[in-house]
Amino acid sequence: MQNMTTLIPLILMFVLFYFLLIRPQQKRQKSVRQMQSDLKKGDKIVTIGGLHGFIDSIDESKVVIKCGDGSRLTYDRNAIREVTESSKTAEV
Missing domain, CATH: 2.30.30 (SH3 type barrels.)
Structure with missing residues (x-):
């Protein structure tokens, strides 16, 4: 039980990091690639x-x-x- 209480904040930080930083950057890169291919x-x-x-x-x-x-x-x-x-x- 002690290990789970230590692991939960780490998992929440990773999920938050993914949705706030990684995912928006991937969307921007995809839109730039699409724009450059549609020139x-x-x-x-x-x-x-x-x-x-x-x-x-x-x-x-x-x-x-x-x-x-x-x-x-x-x-x-x-x-x-x-x-x-x-x-x-x-x-x-």
Whole structure:
């Protein structure tokens, strides 16, 4: 019985740790992977370095971003932080 009273707080701490830290992080990683796999030409994006631009072309691992001055920069697909406007919205 003494061992159970010592073990219960440890188990509760692990469960609390899982639901407050591990699970939300896994959800964020899943949503980022989904966003990066759904990228398409014409999407307005922001990179992890803060560069704003439009996707000019895309392949499996690289993205060519067209900047405001017309220059084209090549980035890894993983460097895209967020899509601020999808190409569907941009066309409308």
